Amino acid sequence: MLKVRIRGLAIDQTNTPVVILETEKSDKGFGIWIGRFEAESLAIAVSGKEFPRPLTYDLLLNCLTSLGATIEKAIIHSIEDDVYHASLYLTKENGETITIDARPSDCLVLAVKSSFPIYVEEEVFEQSAIDLQKLGEDYPEHTTKKGNNEEFKQFIENIQVEDFKRYLRRKDDDSDEDKT
Amino acid sequence: MLKVRIRGLAIDQTNTPVVILETEKSDKGFGIWIGRFEAESLAIAVSGKEFPRPLTYDLLLNCLTSLGATIEKAIIHSIEDDVYHASLYLTKENGETITIDARPSDCLVLAVKSSFPIYVEEEVFEQSAIDLQKLGEDYPEHTTKKGNNEEFKQFIENIQVEDFKRYLRRKDDDSDEDKT
Numbered sequence: 250m251l252k253v254r255i256r257g258l259a260i261d262q263t264n265t266p267v268v269i270l271e272t273e274k275s276d277k278g279f280g281i282w283i284g285r286f287e288a289e290s291l292a293i294a295v296s297g298k299e300f301p302r303p304l305t306y307d308l309l310l311n312c313l314t315s316l317g318a319t320i321e322k323a324i325i326h327s328i329e330d331d332v333y334h335a336s337l338y339l340t341k342e343n344g345e346t347i348t349i350d351a352r353p354s355d356c357l358v359l360a361v362k363s364s365f366p367i368y369v370e371e372e373v374f375e376q377s378a379i380d381l382q383k384l385g386e387d388y389p390e391h392t393t394k395k396g397n398n399e400e401f402k403q404f405i406e407n408i409q410v411e412d413f414k415r416y417l418r419r420k421d422d423d424s425d426e427d428k429t
Numbered sequence: 430m431l432k433v434r435i436r437g438l439a440i441d442q443t444n445t446p447v448v449i450l451e452t453e454k455s456d457k458g459f460g461i462w463i464g465r466f467e468a469e470s471l472a473i474a475v476s477g478k479e480f481p482r483p484l485t486y487d488l489l490l491n492c493l494t495s496l497g498a499t500i501e502k503a504i505i506h507s508i509e510d511d512v513y514h515a516s517l518y519l520t521k522e523n524g525e526t527i528t529i530d531a532r533p534s535d536c537l538v539l540a541v542k543s544s545f546p547i548y549v550e551e552e553v554f555e556q557s558a559i560d561l562q563k564l565g566e567d568y569p570e571h572t573t574k575k576g577n578n579e580e581f582k583q584f585i586e587n588i589q590v591e592d593f594k595r596y597l598r599r600k601d602d603d604s605d606e607d608k609t
Contacts, residue, residue: 286466286469286485287485289466301512302512302514302532303530303531303532303535304532305466305467305485305486305489305535306485308489308517308529308531308532308535309485309488309489309492311529311530312489312492312493312498312517312519312529313492313496315519315527315529316493316496316498316519316521316527318492318496332481332482334482337488337492339492339495339496341496347495347496349488349491349492349495350483350491351483351488352482352483352484352488355483355485355488
């Protein structure tokens, strides 16, 4: 398994948010297409902004805390029909570990809020990953709607989750990248 | 306490969703302004539509089930700064009851999915409730953007959560109605 972290958030040409995950020890990474709400929740979580009332993910975490459970980790373990599948690993009050089927997007928001690690199975990573360093050079046709390669490269390097912009990272010639 | 149920969903003039709650034993009810995501989740839950992957609220409920906890009820107990506050009542595996601070919108989605009752404290209800039967007659200026009283009355009577329409139920002369 490989530990991954969030490199950034983008929005593709169809206005669908993409979260870009990268390994800590290489320049390789991959994108997961997620829902708009989950993307907004992720951006809010990363920004650290607090709200007077508990949002849905806060409610989930508050329920777990009140029940004496903690989330140990999440693992993105497989791809089925172009959709990434993950599991949350919870430790119960009595020390027992249980796994819960989950979408990667939910795992990522919870991980940012609750500081647990996210892993991806190597097989899944190998199937999806590209060299993020080469993005601006290798995929000139997949840069931005109105920008250029350099702009996209800078976007990937200095991505700001607060200001969603319309960027494209899809590789038309590699459907492995096109996961939702 | 009064048991309430969802009468329907509407969208006000500012495009903010409103969930209309009514008591089971009277024609009185009130509206709670909620977030767009929570409104969509509520509409999906009411429709009974199922998705191949667990949505965020499914994940929350799956976590509770896996931890042996059940939601007994939710109570909308107060209004602070024009915002309704609620509590979820959970029963732990060992029979202990715990309460979790929650937004009414989250409680409502979970209630539809998990079939637990929603109550409102009488004081809160009295402060907010109006006679839903009189809507079309008493509030002619607060009907629809492009419709008429009869249309709004029919909307309230036969509300369909699937097709959100731009209706208004706000009473400008009664700020008690204007809760978010």
